Amino acid sequence: LKASFSLVQYENEEMNGLITVLSDVTEQEKVERERREFVANVSHELRTPLTTMRSYLEALTDGAWQDKEIAPRFLDVTQNETERMIRLVNDLLKLSKMDNKDFTLHSELVDFGKFYHHVIDRFEMNKDTHIQFMRDIPEESIWVYMDKDKMTQVMDNIISNAIKYSPEGGTITFRGKMLKKEQKLLVTITDQGMGIPKDNVDKIFDRFYRVDKARTRKLGGTGLGLAISKEMVEAHKGEIWAESKEGKGTTILFTLPFTNDKRRDNA
Ligand code: ADP
Numbered sequence: 001l002k003a004s005f006s007l008v009q010y011e012n013e014e015m016n017g018l019i020t021v022l023s024d025v026t027e028q029e030k031v032e033r034e035r036r037e038f039v040a041n042v043s044h045e046l047r048t049p050l051t052t053m054r055s056y057l058e059a060l061t062d063g064a065w066q067d068k069e070i071a072p073r074f075l076d077v078t079q080n081e082t083e084r085m086i087r088l089v090n091d092l093l094k095l096s097k098m099d100n101k102d103f104t105l106h107s108e109l110v111d112f113g114k115f116y117h118h119v120i121d122r123f124e125m126n127k128d129t130h131i132q133f134m135r136d137i138p139e140e141s142i143w144v145y146m147d148k149d150k151m152t153q154v155m156d157n158i159i160s161n162a163i164k165y166s167p168e169g170g171t172i173t174f175r176g177k178m179l180k181k182e183q184k185l186l187v188t189i190t191d192q193g194m195g196i197p198k199d200n201v202d203k204i205f206d207r208f209y210r211v212d213k214a215r216t217r218k219l220g221g222t223g224l225g226l227a228i229s230k231e232m233v234e235a236h237k238g239e240i241w242a243e244s245k246e247g248k249g250t251t252i253l254f255t256l257p258f259t260n261d262k263r264r265d266n267a
Helices: 026-061 070-099 112-126 148-164 198-205 213-218 225-235
Strands: 002-009 016-023 107-111 132-136 143-147 171-179 184-190 240-245 249-257
Touching: 026 070, 070 225, 107 112, 107 148, 112 132, 112 148, 112 171, 112 184, 143 148, 143 249, 148 171, 148 184, 148 225, 148 249, 198 225, 198 240, 225 240, 225 249
Parallel strands: 132 171
Antiparallel strands: 002 016, 107 143, 171 184, 184 249, 240 249
């Protein structure tokens, strides 16, 4: 809280006054601090792959390019780092668009159950590990007015994390539930992974937050996936949060308003 004082003197009058203005600068300072932290984080995140690339390129220039064994490996590293930077910059652009409200939702009426199964099917086809998928999704139609592309990104972020942090042989459970009184759909995705320490659970939606920086960087993450998901869910008037038990697993939950309107059949 900031207080500013001004002394007021009235002409030809005996009375003097003091005006006190109390303004809340804590919010303003918080925004400013977050902005500075964000810039520092971006710089750090970009510097890490760039310095890695520099040393590998230096080694190649210094003669490693002639080594048939080493050269392809070093080039591979520089390629991976480049891919990481592209992912990072793309994520940053997405966030910046959302911050500037420079995006439109291309919403349409979607039968969420069908959409949910379709998204899970894609992962089930591609997964090469021994992770089980379990589905508990209502069969009745749940009509949600939403931007399919954006919600696909949200689901992709959540599901790829669930897979990344799942132990071999673990189960990922996909649930959907209609909260009829609130007119909301509740979607939950539960894994049996390492979980997140209690104090950090809410922070995972912060930009660049990672529970274990070194480990998740190795897994290719940018630390922005859930921050983007949160913005997108909120743009749909939903909420997103997490529940987790260390050593037991994590559940990511989000809500979306559903509508009772039925899509008109042309038949
Ligand atoms: P990242 O690109 O690092 O995965 P996210 O924004 O998607 O970034 O996630 C932020 C952090 O939250 C992750 O680095 C990880 O520490 C933690 N996290 C997210 N999902 C899970 C999960 N299912 N189990 C354990 N930790 C998770």
